[in-house]
Structure formats: C-alpha cells, structure tokens
Amino acid sequence: MQIRVICYNTNSYKCLIFNLILCKLIRKIELKKLPCLIQIIDKNKLLVGISNGDIQIFDISTVKLINNLVGHAYQVIQIQSFADQYLITLCQNKEARIWNTRNLQFIFKINQNIAVKQIYFSQDGQKVILVAYDGSVKIYQTQTGEIINQINYNLQQVQFIKFFQQIDKCLIAYQNKQERYVLLWDLKDYTYKQILQGFKKRIKDAYCNSNNFDLAVAILNSSKMIIYNILTEEIKAEIEGLNDSKINVQFTKNNHLIINDQQNILVYTDKGKFKQQLNTFIEKKAYYIKVLANQNHINNRKKLLNNDQIITEDEQKNYSQIWLETPSYFAALI
Structure with missing residues (x-):
C-alpha cells in the first residue's frame, strides 16, 4: 500500500x-508561482492558490497542470469542496464564489459586508454556510445563491463558532457577564437543539x-x-x-x-x-x-x-x- x-x-x-x-x-x-494555499479535491486533484487570485489545478498522478480557475480579484484564502460536485473559494475581499467541480464553471458569487471566517457545505451539498467574524451565520442555496436563512442570536456574546458538516449542526459558544453557555444549532430548522453542559472555560x-x-x-x-x-x-x-x-x-x-x-x-x-x-x-x-x-x-x-x-x-x-x-x-x- x-x-x-x-x-x-x-x-x-x-x-x-x-x-x-x-x-x-x-x-x-x-510551480511557476509561489503557492499561497494548497487543497486536495477528488483525491487526485491538487489545487494551488497563487497571489494574483488564480487557482492552478494539477493531476497528482501525472503531475500535469490540467486547468486554471480565474476571475478572483484578490488572493484566495480558503477552499472547500463537496464530493465531485461543488467548490467554494473565498477571497481576501470577503467575496465567496461557488463553482461546478465537474466542468469548473462559475455558478454564483456572494459579497459579504463582514469578513468571512469559515465557509462550509451542508451535509447534502445543497446549502452554503458562511460564518462571519462577528459571529453571524448565513445560509445560501448552492445552485442559485439565494439566501435561505441566518443565525444572528446574541452576536455581541459569541465567543466561538464552528459548523459540523457531518451532522448539519453549528456549535456556538456564548459568554455574558454572568455565565458561559454552549448551544448546538440545527441547520434544518435554525433553532438550537441542545445546551452542552460542563464547558466552564473558553473553547479554542x-x-x-x-x-x-x-x-x-x-x-x-x-x-x-x-x-x-x-x-x-x-x-x-x-x-x-x-x-x-x-x-x-x-x-x-x-x-x-x-x-x-x-x-x-x-x-x-x-x-x-x-x-x-x-x-x-x-x-x-x-x-x-x-x-x-x-x-x-x-x-x-x-x-x-x-x-x-x-x-x-x-x-x-x-x-x-x-x-x-x-x-x-x-x-x-x-
């Protein structure tokens, strides 16, 4: 092996x-240019982000350049893929682009007012989740770019946030003057399903x-x-x-x-x-x-x-x- x-x-x-x-x-x-970011998709495709915003795609087996993703005005800082269907690229200018992985065609673009911390796909790939630095979460429809819903609960108190694609739930830790509490939000109905007990210190x-x-x-x-x-x-x-x-x-x-x-x-x-x-x-x-x-x-x-x-x-x-x-x-x- x-x-x-x-x-x-x-x-x-x-x-x-x-x-x-x-x-x-x-x-x-x-590489002809210095890599800023590298990501693997489909187990055999190597995506290399460079400083001008382009993403070079190499076949790992043959070590050949097979394609380029162009159109980003700024450097790409995050890449997320869903199976062999979709790809999200996130730029320094708060812009996220959704691509069809099979033909590398651009689908739609999302412009955020608040800088995006993390980008995700839902478990079925039909939703795009953007987590901003202010603690807000926005959910978009993958194929159309239509905003479906958002989570803006107690933004001033958000201390940590992370989405788990495997279970379609978002963990958000809050802290106020009296207490610290951790909620597990369900992406299907956008309400929190659980309050996690025992977390008395801040989550890294x-x-x-x-x-x-x-x-x-x-x-x-x-x-x-x-x-x-x-x-x-x-x-x-x-x-x-x-x-x-x-x-x-x-x-x-x-x-x-x-x-x-x-x-x-x-x-x-x-x-x-x-x-x-x-x-x-x-x-x-x-x-x-x-x-x-x-x-x-x-x-x-x-x-x-x-x-x-x-x-x-x-x-x-x-x-x-x-x-x-x-x-x-x-x-x-x-």
Whole structure:
C-alpha cells in the first residue's frame, strides 16, 4: 500500500510528494508561482492558490497542470469542496464564489459586508454556510445563491463558532457577564437543539466524530482536551498535556483520535486512553495533518497506517494517504 505525503511551503516553487513508508521522494511538482494555499479535491486533484487570485489545478498522478480557475480579484484564502460536485473559494475581499467541480464553471458569487471566517457545505451539498467574524451565520442555496436563512442570536456574546458538516449542526459558544453557555444549532430548522453542559472555560477549537457523535473540544490557554458525547450529553474523558498553541484532530474509523499538537502526532481512544505516538520520517514540527483515506462526503471513514503500525482494525485494502503541511526544510531533500 502506498501512503503519500504532499508537502509545500509558501517560500518554495516546489511541491513535493513522498512515500511515507519508504521515506522516499516520489515526484515533485514545479510551480511557476509561489503557492499561497494548497487543497486536495477528488483525491487526485491538487489545487494551488497563487497571489494574483488564480487557482492552478494539477493531476497528482501525472503531475500535469490540467486547468486554471480565474476571475478572483484578490488572493484566495480558503477552499472547500463537496464530493465531485461543488467548490467554494473565498477571497481576501470577503467575496465567496461557488463553482461546478465537474466542468469548473462559475455558478454564483456572494459579497459579504463582514469578513468571512469559515465557509462550509451542508451535509447534502445543497446549502452554503458562511460564518462571519462577528459571529453571524448565513445560509445560501448552492445552485442559485439565494439566501435561505441566518443565525444572528446574541452576536455581541459569541465567543466561538464552528459548523459540523457531518451532522448539519453549528456549535456556538456564548459568554455574558454572568455565565458561559454552549448551544448546538440545527441547520434544518435554525433553532438550537441542545445546551452542552460542563464547558466552564473558553473553547479554542472543536472537532466532531459523526460515527459516535463525540466532540473533541480544545480549551483556550490550556493543555487539556475534553471528549464530550452529544447523545449522552456527558463528558466522556479529558486528555491532558497537549501543546496549547495549535491543535488539529482527526478521527479513525474505530473512533480513535489522531491529535497533532505540532510537537507530536498522538493517538488516543475515545475514552481518553493513550495508544501510541506516530513515528514519521519528519524530524521537525508538523503544522497540519489531515487523513484523507476512505472519505466520502457524508460519512468520513478514515484509515491511517504508519510503517508497521496499524491504527484502525479495518482490514480493507483501500488507498490511504496523509497530507502534511510543513515548513521549508523539505527543500533540502531534493
């Protein structure tokens, strides 16, 4: 099985593809302009955003430039895809564009008055969700661009907000002078369905596992992560000793958490029990890790292998890959 690692740096014209198990450089993509952003769609298409607003699309297998997305007046800062149907690009000027992924045709444009923090697709891909920096949420119809609804509840008190595509719900944490409370909003009827209990400190980030409805919640200015189950409305476990600067979490098929805190890539069970630390050929900090194996747009099924270490108990021989965004020391390997 081949496990690929795709690495880039904003100060290098080279995008490198490694075989993780063999610790070997497979190929490199020569870029004509410095990359500002890289995203993978359809497992084999590499999207490279450059400073003039264009997005170059490469075939990863052949390392050939196959197309360009043009028309952005400013640099693209975020890209989100939905299966092989739709693509959202977000520019520095608060403009979001929706594209048809199959023919790369432009569908519609959204101009925001407030800067957009995050862009998402709904679970079925029929809605586009824009989360602004003021805590407001706007929902648009994907094919027409018509605004369907919005969430503007207690904007002055919004402390954290994140949409979970897997369950079509939006987590919003509020804080006033008396209390701090966390609501889970349902995108179907735009009302909050749950008040999550036990969060007495500010949330730094949250990650959702649609297999068992766990939330992995990182706490601001803390080395702690809380595992909270939406169905039982209880805190299942707490994980201590993580780096408190930047954390990224992915879930495996058997509900293990793969936590990257820049210093380490760690594996925990959903009960908070430490399983192992992944050993890679990378000696420096990893700033981002994403498991792309076995995903579909509704249920994320992931598998991660590292040398002879098998993280999941899944015996399927499906294609797996890891995507690491890393510093410029990779340039020394070529």
